[in-house]
Amino acid sequence: MDIGTIRGIGTAMILIAFVCLVFWAYSSKRKKSFDEAAMLPFGEESLPTDTRNDQNSSRSTHQ
Structure with a gap:
């Protein structure tokens, strides 16, 4: 078996997988189950607060 045959068999196995x-x-x-998992980000739980706004406001007061 030469390298071309081995590569061909490997390619065929990857295609089948x-x-x-x-x-x-x-x-x-x-x-x-995939449809349910896709809707998880849109659940009714509250979102975490945006901490970037707090950091920006504290920076502007220190300047």
Whole structure:
């Protein structure tokens, strides 16, 4: 076996792994859990306060 054959086999294995991963990600069993996870940033929890405004106001008073 020469290096070209080995590289070809490696490329084919990576392609098969990629196709399997895409199939797994888009399977109907997982879609519901992925949709729920995608909505997590938009939950009803309060957002943390912006500390950059506090730092900017304290800098302006010291100048």
